[in-house]
Amino acid sequence: MNKPLDEQTGFALSTAGAAQVEALVAQYPTKASALMPCIWVIMDEFGYVSEAGVDFLSDKLELTRARVYEVLTFYAMFRTEPQAEYTLQVCHNISCHVMGARPIIAHLEKRLGIRLGETTPDGKFAIEGVECLGACGLGPCLQLGKHLYEHLTSEKIDDLLDSLRKGVVPRADTDRGPRVGGETS
Numbered sequence: 001m002n003k004p005l006d007e008q009t010g011f012a013l014s015t016a017g018a019a020q021v022e023a024l025v026a027q028y029p030t031k032a033s034a035l036m037p038c039i040w041v042i043m044d045e046f047g048y049v050s051e052a053g054v055d056f057l058s059d060k061l062e063l064t065r066a067r068v069y070e071v072l073t074f075y076a077m078f079r080t081e082p083q084a085e086y087t088l089q090v091c092h093n094i095s096c097h098v099m100g101a102r103p104i105i106a107h108l109e110k111r112l113g114i115r116l117g118e119t120t121p122d123g124k125f126a127i128e129g130v131e132c133l134g135a136c137g138l139g140p141c142l143q144l145g146k147h148l149y150e151h152l153t154s155e156k157i158d159d160l161l162d163s164l165r166k167g168v169v170p171r172a173d174t175d176r177g178p179r180v181g182g183e184t185s
């Protein structure tokens with residue numbers, strides 16, 4: 001008989017996270033359909049999906065590890081390595097560029113004292129340029145995990161950074177994450 005999963009992989013979700021995964025698996029018509037929402041549960045808990053997390057998903061959802069990695073590495077918001085506390089992913093593709101992404105990136109760089117692709121020395125913030133966040137009419141925009149901030153201005157960036165420095169993730173314009181059961185927001 002197999003050992004319990006966390007003994008096999010060293011991977012363990014919190015009780016709440018494990019319950020969320022169980023609810024998601026029960027909610028979807030096939031286990032495979034729950035892959036992205038389950039990735040979000042792990043992302044919310046650890047900030048990234050480790051190899052042990054991939055093993056967990058592969059076992060739980062009866063998918064190959066290759067399939068889990070395929071989805072995990074396709075989307076810019078999912079991570080397979082530990083990250084800065086707050087990784088700000090700014091779209092610099094054409095629509096957002098036209099709408100003013102460059103000055104927004106420059107403002108972020110100035111406020112944080114780092115360049116695009118760098119992490120602050122305290123590990124709190126990182127800025128990344130990404131190609132498209134699927135919100136081309138709402139630019140310039142940035143993504144923080146599952147939170148999307150749209151129509152960015154310097155003032156909006158200042159408010160966001162001030163809030164994050166206090167440990168508070170401000171309400172996003174759009175949230176992209178798992179919906180469990182009857183959740184509506």
Ligand code: FES
Pocket residue numbers: 091092093094095096097131132133134135136137139141
């Ligand atoms: S070009 Fe920026 S979201 Fe698509």
